[in-house]
Amino acid sequence: MKPTVHDIAKSAGVSLATVDRVLNDRPGVRAVTRSKVEEAIAALGYVRDLAAANLAKGRTYSFVFILPENDNSFMIGLHEEVRGAIARSSAERTHIRIIDVPPFDPDALVDALEKVLAEKPSGVAFVAIDAPEVRAAVGRLKEAGIPTVTLVSDLPDASRDHYAGIDNIAAGRTAGSLMGRFLSGPFLAERGATVAVLAGSMLVRDHRERLEGFSSVIGESYPNVLILPVLEGRDDPALAETVVADALRRHADIAGIYSLGAGNRGLIRAVQKAGMSRRPLVIAHELTASTRAALAEGVIDAVLNQDAGHEVRSAIRVLKAKADGLPVIAGQERIRIDIFLKDNLP
Amino acid sequence: MKPTVHDIAKSAGVSLATVDRVLNDRPGVRAVTRSKVEEAIAALGYVRDLAAANLAKGRTYSFVFILPENDNSFMIGLHEEVRGAIARSSAERTHIRIIDVPPFDPDALVDALEKVLAEKPSGVAFVAIDAPEVRAAVGRLKEAGIPTVTLVSDLPDASRDHYAGIDNIAAGRTAGSLMGRFLSGPFLAERGATVAVLAGSMLVRDHRERLEGFSSVIGESYPNVLILPVLEGRDDPALAETVVADALRRHADIAGIYSLGAGNRGLIRAVQKAGMSRRPLVIAHELTASTRAALAEGVIDAVLNQDAGHEVRSAIRVLKAKADGLPVIAGQERIRIDIFLKDNLP
């Protein structure tokens, strides 16, 4: 049988309470007694039954998710996944609360983090904005011993405990490779090719990193491909449509478009309306209703995706583990860069 | 506060024991009493605390994994993942046993399934072989109320409870699309292209399905591509090397190779040794040490992968859920067709 606290108590010749104090590093145990107990624990190979402990404590993990109230499909999906987790709360001994903040607003995010700090929850997950004041706020959470996980967009060299999101440089490189290879046939062989990039804003780190990865692969491996100056669509479908339509008009030779942000509904409309003799190759991010339909129809050629459900479940698992001081299964928490062609749609 | 069995007992005016009998459908309760209790449960919105129940029962889930003792890296990796799960057993209240069987041997698999049936474990996971006697054995497990999960390779219209693996037709189609698009440039434009397919055995369903998906995409969308008769390497590196080397010798014009099974070490050696002026485009399955290295070096162009760790964890989650009659989170159990280029290696 697996040893229990009783076995340890007996073996060390102390009471349950003392064993418990040692197990939970509570004060009030003489060093000698402590080591006696620790020896017994090691000798018996004791491992604590977390479920029993949580039952006894009546423990419930309180987590806060701070999400931007952005109205693009990806963020809406992320919200839904958190709500799904809330629905499962009772079975998972969690209590999860969502705080909505205005997008791209560091001050609002800092405010939210401060409020959370006052609440002292078991953990916080948030979509980071890369700004010094945000890093400072995260530092304060760390000092207070509250585990933090960044979601979707990370904070560089910060004190967050974990990042639940994709490697955006790798994503950009992947897009670059696909673009280069897919273009090779119809265009490159003859006369090189011109490629447009549509971003949301160069202010957010994930977009900058994707551009960086994309550009470096093109530069290294596909010197015949010319990248036009970045178009900024602010993740807004209407604006995206305008800037893309405009670009297609001005550059009749655009052979490919890499959309590294959101607002793809507009991009799709612009491409469809352009009615070009030779449709440009389009690579976009995030599988949503519109990108999925465009992929099936052949308007988009490939979609790079991050699984919001995985990110949310991972964030919760990691926060729980951090709250308990337990290790995580690294492979389970790695968020993949999913590549979808029309053939492997889920 | 969440209602407990005590609240139900009080509200229904019965004892804890009776509530428990109703909750677990045990006999010895008059219909009237039963419905009184059921009403209380509904009225209070009671949900059972599984952790507490398992603690009281001293329950531990006993699972058996039946794995082919194949010596390719993928299967070795799968074994390791199961061993990882075994290492976590105590924390997860599971007791997992591995049964090794000779590969591609339906009789051996049936024998193993029969032995398992006699043991009456809480659940079984196995790499299926598509044969009537296997389906029959699974039927017997189902009758005995033992949940079953197929791993990696499925059993068609069978009574298994769940399949933890990828959609192999979609995987084949994806490989076909990538092959077609990647080939377009250097080869197709001029004179069409010849492609070789290396499989393990046409006896296993996953290999047949991948071939089917691959062939149909090529047929539909890349009529210039000619697929040579399938090479069978029995997932064995040495044999794979021989058959591939032989094929490359006989068909100097091979422009692409789709390796839809295992034994890629041999394939890689054959391609490297062939020293062709123009290296064929290679698409393979399963990210292992050797395919990863080949991808990085440019010997392999793309790898389709199924995450063995995800499959094993998923199988365990599903078996637990089935054993408890609980629902699963569909999105969490979908095994993705991972596509790796050299740019998005994990």
Added chain:
DNA sequence: CTGTTAGCGCTTTCAC
């Protein structure tokens, strides 16, 4: 500093 005792939510004898 250490031990005793009750109890978390559920199941399980064993009486009645």
Added chain:
DNA sequence: GTGAAAGCGCTAACAG
């Protein structure tokens, strides 16, 4: 048929 009581492994008062 039904109920009272003990206990799963752990924690939390409260005494000493």
